[in-house]
Each structure stands twice: as C-alpha cells, then as structure tokens.
Amino acid sequence: MKLKPKVEQIKAKLPELLPEITLEQVGQHDSFDDCWIIIYDRVYNVTQFLRDHPGGDDVIMDHAGRDATIAFHGTGHSRHAVELMRQFLIGELPQEQRIFRTTKHMVLSSGIPE
Numbered sequence: 001m002k003l004k005p006k007v008e009q010i011k012a013k014l015p016e017l018l019p020e021i022t023l024e025q026v027g028q029h030d031s032f033d034d035c036w037i038i039i040y041d042r043v044y045n046v047t048q049f050l051r052d053h054p055g056g057d058d059v060i061m062d063h064a065g066r067d068a069t070i071a072f073h074g075t076g077h078s079r080h081a082v083e084l085m086r087q088f089l090i091g092e093l094p095q096e097q098r099i100f101r102t103t104k105h106m107v108l109s110s111g112i113p114e
Contacts, residue, residue: 032064039067040100
C-alpha cells in the first residue's frame with residue numbers, strides 16, 4: 001500500500017512561481033498590437049486573444065495596460081473562460097501592489113482564478 005503520492009502529483013498542486021511585473025510595466029502594454037491586462041493581481045498578455053474575444057476586442061482594449069478585474073468579475077465569465085485565461089498568464093504584481101491576493105487576506109476570494 002502506497003501512502004506517499006507521486007512527485008508529479010505534488011508538483012501539480014504547488015502554485016506556479018510567476019515573474020513579478022509592476023503596474024508601470026503593465027501600463028506600457030496598452031495597444032492593440034501589445035495588450036496586457038491585470039485580473040486579480042495577475043498579469044495576462046491578451047494580444048493574441050483580442051480578435052477572438054466573444055465580447056469584442058474593444059471590451060478588453062478599454063482596460064489595456066490596466067486592471068480589468070472588476071470588468072471581468074462583473075460580466076460573470078464561465079469556468080471555461082477562466083481556464084482559457086491560463087494560457088495568457090505571464091506574471092503577477094509585486095506583493096506591495098496587489099489588491100486581491102495579499103499576505104494578510106484575500107479580497108473576493110471566491111471566484112478568483114487559480
């Protein structure tokens with residue numbers, strides 16, 4: 001009887017270490033040809049997704065180079081949409097710039113994509 005899980009199973013449960021990207025850096029990527037957004041303190045390069053967004057590219061471009069959490073949360077995206085986001089994840093905000101994922105507490109902890 002095996003009591004220890006496989007190394008792969010353990011690694012799959014550990015959070016991925018993401019590079020830190022500052023608000024200032026995100027702000028430099030605010031064009032149709034280079035579009036980054038922040039959702040729940042994580043940074044996404046959605047440049048290649050703009051044309052494919054079901055709500056239209058203008059919805060994302062309204063938040064290009066800025067935080068889009070409230071807009072994302074407010075539209076009630078599906079589980080599939082949340083899972084789709086993972087392929088565009090490139091980093092996260094430094095601890096001191098985070099609003100939703102802090103060391104002291106989690107704001108809006110339910111519904112935060114992992």
